[in-house]
Amino acid sequence: MISERQERLLQLIIEDYIKTARPIGSKSLCEILDCSSATIRNEMSYLEDMGLLEKTHTSSGRVPSEKGYRYYVDNIMKPREIDSKDVMELETIFNNKSIVLSDAISKSMEIISSITNYTAVVLGSTSRFNKVTKVEVVPIDEENLIAIVITDRGHVEHKNVKLEEKVSVAEIKQTVDLINKLIVGVPINEVSDLLEHEIKPIIGQYVKQHEVLYNAFYSAFTDFSDNNFKMNGTRNILMQPEFNNADKIRDIVSKFEDKEFINSIKEEDNGVNIYIGSENSVDDDLTIIKTKYNINGEEGTLALIGPKRMEYDRAITLLNYIKQNIDN
Amino acid sequence: MISERQERLLQLIIEDYIKTARPIGSKSLCEILDCSSATIRNEMSYLEDMGLLEKTHTSSGRVPSEKGYRYYVDNIMKPREIDSKDVMELETIFNNKSIVLSDAISKSMEIISSITNYTAVVLGSTSRFNKVTKVEVVPIDEENLIAIVITDRGHVEHKNVKLEEKVSVAEIKQTVDLINKLIVGVPINEVSDLLEHEIKPIIGQYVKQHEVLYNAFYSAFTDFSDNNFKMNGTRNILMQPEFNNADKIRDIVSKFEDKEFINSIKEEDNGVNIYIGSENSVDDDLTIIKTKYNINGEEGTLALIGPKRMEYDRAITLLNYIKQNIDN
DNA sequence: ATTAGCACTTAAGAATTTGTAGTGCTAATT
DNA sequence: AATTAGCACTACAAATTCTTAAGTGCTAAT
Numbered sequence: 001m002i003s004e005r006q007e008r009l010l011q012l013i014i015e016d017y018i019k020t021a022r023p024i025g026s027k028s029l030c031e032i033l034d035c036s037s038a039t040i041r042n043e044m045s046y047l048e049d050m051g052l053l054e055k056t057h058t059s060s061g062r063v064p065s066e067k068g069y070r071y072y073v074d075n076i077m078k079p080r081e082i083d084s085k086d087v088m089e090l091e092t093i094f095n096n097k098s099i100v101l102s103d104a105i106s107k108s109m110e111i112i113s114s115i116t117n118y119t120a121v122v123l124g125s126t127s128r129f130n131k132v133t134k135v136e137v138v139p140i141d142e143e144n145l146i147a148i149v150i151t152d153r154g155h156v157e158h159k160n161v162k163l164e165e166k167v168s169v170a171e172i173k174q175t176v177d178l179i180n181k182l183i184v185g186v187p188i189n190e191v192s193d194l195l196e197h198e199i200k201p202i203i204g205q206y207v208k209q210h211e212v213l214y215n216a217f218y219s220a221f222t223d224f225s226d227n228n229f230k231m232n233g234t235r236n237i238l239m240q241p242e243f244n245n246a247d248k249i250r251d252i253v254s255k256f257e258d259k260e261f262i263n264s265i266k267e268e269d270n271g272v273n274i275y276i277g278s279e280n281s282v283d284d285d286l287t288i289i290k291t292k293y294n295i296n297g298e299e300g301t302l303a304l305i306g307p308k309r310m311e312y313d314r315a316i317t318l319l320n321y322i323k324q325n326i327d328n
Numbered sequence: 329m330i331s332e333r334q335e336r337l338l339q340l341i342i343e344d345y346i347k348t349a350r351p352i353g354s355k356s357l358c359e360i361l362d363c364s365s366a367t368i369r370n371e372m373s374y375l376e377d378m379g380l381l382e383k384t385h386t387s388s389g390r391v392p393s394e395k396g397y398r399y400y401v402d403n404i405m406k407p408r409e410i411d412s413k414d415v416m417e418l419e420t421i422f423n424n425k426s427i428v429l430s431d432a433i434s435k436s437m438e439i440i441s442s443i444t445n446y447t448a449v450v451l452g453s454t455s456r457f458n459k460v461t462k463v464e465v466v467p468i469d470e471e472n473l474i475a476i477v478i479t480d481r482g483h484v485e486h487k488n489v490k491l492e493e494k495v496s497v498a499e500i501k502q503t504v505d506l507i508n509k510l511i512v513g514v515p516i517n518e519v520s521d522l523l524e525h526e527i528k529p530i531i532g533q534y535v536k537q538h539e540v541l542y543n544a545f546y547s548a549f550t551d552f553s554d555n556n557f558k559m560n561g562t563r564n565i566l567m568q569p570e571f572n573n574a575d576k577i578r579d580i581v582s583k584f585e586d587k588e589f590i591n592s593i594k595e596e597d598n599g600v601n602i603y604i605g606s607e608n609s610v611d612d613d614l615t616i617i618k619t620k621y622n623i624n625g626e627e628g629t630l631a632l633i634g635p636k637r638m639e640y641d642r643a644i645t646l647l648n649y650i651k652q653n654i655d656n
Numbered sequence: 657a658t659t660a661g662c663a664c665t666t667a668a669g670a671a672t673t674t675g676t677a678g679t680g681c682t683a684a685t686t
Numbered sequence: 687a688a689t690t691a692g693c694a695c696t697a698c699a700a701a702t703t704c705t706t707a708a709g710t711g712c713t714a715a716t
Binding site: 023025026027041042044045055057058059060151199 | 700708709711
């Protein structure tokens with residue numbers, strides 16, 4: 001068990017370390033805890049035995065361990081009130097009635113990145129439950145056409161398609177009409193099945209060059225994974241003093257280059273999830289806090305990436321604020 | 329003036345330095361140039377006086393100066409035949425008839441980045457001369473709609489629009505029909521003018537809530553600058569030994585974060601342009617080679633970013649190869 | 657339970673040493 | 687006149703040592 005004083009000590013060490021990024025020595029806390037450095041050393045030693053603190057070398061001050069941060073987040077930290085300075089800019093975004101939600105989200109994450117100096121990620125993806133509202137095809141010339149799919153939640157997907165052979169405009173129109181008749185209202189995760197099993201045979205009956213056209217549309221409809229991915233303030237995280245090392249920075253930049261990296265983290269629950277160091281699969285030296293939103297079938301992921309000594313309370317509060325605003 | 333032997337020496341030094349990234353000493357070239365190191369030192373000293381070589385310190389070997397690279401590119405280097413290994417993968421992409429040009433470009437730049445270990449950039453933008461083929465509006469609910477604009481060259485732009493007040497479906501349809509009637513065939517750079525001076529007054533006559541609708545469409549049509557920007561292999565450039573320094577890497581990453589950075593370089597001519605070090609406005613330690621394509625009104629920029637000791641001949645040849653393939 | 661006191665540890669920085677890869681210059685050689 | 691051998695010199699780079707400062711743990715006294 002951990003005494004009240006020990007918990008208070010842990011809090012002081014973590015919060016100091018978050019600010020300064022330097023190991024904390026026993027002497028520096030004497031006044032605050034109103035006892036001698038020896039006493040503090042004893043307590044520190046106990047916290048180290050519990051795995052909550054670490055030393056960088058035998059005679060160094062203490063640094064929070066991953067477990068220490070976890071303890072702090074779970075037991076000590078209180079979700080702080082959102083800062084009035086912070087909220088100002090964000091509020092104007094969400095109050096602006098003429099701004100579309102997805103833009104509001106991007107914009108607000110930009111702001112969060114810049115005020116926290118962490119890296120913000122928005123990964124918007126269309127829910128599988130979006131239903132097709134309309135399929136539109138615009139011929140460009142005899143070989144090229146554009147297929148556009150619109151869902152009931154306002155998601156638009158378009159794809160340039162190159163036909164391997166020339167196909168008459170009439171046939172294209174016929175095909176599209178057929179598809180439209182059969183496909184509207186179908187959730188997009190069922191589209192490819194439907195295409196293959198129901199629509200394909202029918203096209204075959206009516207359309208001469210059905211193979212060519214079918215292939216073209218099939219590829220247009222199945223490639224729905226064109227996620228919109230936005231990252232703000234990559235540089236911010238690199239500026240943190242713990243990453244003052246060329247190889248470490250290269251490593252992080254490399255990881256960020258794969259746009260799927262954020263998906264490698266499995267969600268725990270529906271709230272704001274915190275992955276400290278090795279709890280995330282991206283990098284042991286990073287903390288990633290992450291949440292999902294799902295508003296009318298448009299779903300997405302928000303994440304904030306910082307060093308392990310992140311200002312947890314502030315970051316969580318901010319991310320929560322955005323989530324609240326999206327959900328309302 | 330520079331003698332033949334001096335030019336040969338310069339070439340040897342540059343090509344060696346491109347490979348090794350280490351200063352070249354006089355002794356190492358004795359055998360190749362068939363003379364003593366003292367002679368080479370004399371020649372080197374002359375090349376240094378000409379500003380083509382530099383030393384990192386008084387007793388170091390020589391390193392090419394920016395002027396040296398420039399001389400090399402302008403006078404010594406011969407555009408080398410494209411490597412058969414390099415061309416293989418690229419060829420299959422451009423020979424694949426069912427792949428759309430813009431995808432072929434992205435894909436091939438990806439490959440170039442990975443085989444050269446430089447960073448590749450594709451910045452596609454729609455030419456101002458694309459003409460509007462169709463305007464489509466899909467209502468999502470009473471407050472939201474999607475405006476889609478398609479051009480004759482296959483460019484699709486869509487925008488979610490939030491109406492400040494509820495507008496009847498009939499009115500929306502009326503407005504769209506009006507716009508469609510007047511706007512099809514107009515180059516997109518003239519659209520906003522047309523909207524303002526010709527269409528606005530007409531909408532005013534027929535449509536009750538013309539203000540709301542007009543504002544919505546105006547913002548949808550003017551925001552055409554949604555360039556598609558792709559960068560491959562950011563990490564590659566950071567791995568170069570000359571950037572083995574945390575601050576330098578941070579600096580470069582920061583510069584790359586602004587998607588407009590590549591536009592800050594002014595094109596010289598229509599071919600493949602080379603900007604060595606301070607010749608580009610991005611970073612004194614980088615060389616950027618850059619070219620434009622314009623095929624049927626779809627135009628864009630390709631760039632390859634490497635260290636100053638870039639394999640100029642190879643990089644130029646590769647970029648040229650892509651350009652050729654796009655143009656045909 | 658707390659604390660004063662002291663021996664001990666380690667990293668980090670400064671100063672010193674040593675080695676090495678190179679230079680420039682001069683005088684001799686071709 | 688161009689080339690080269692020879693040598694004194696330079697500056698970094700890597701290894702070594704020295705010094706300091708900030709911390710610890712432990713013991714014995716309070």
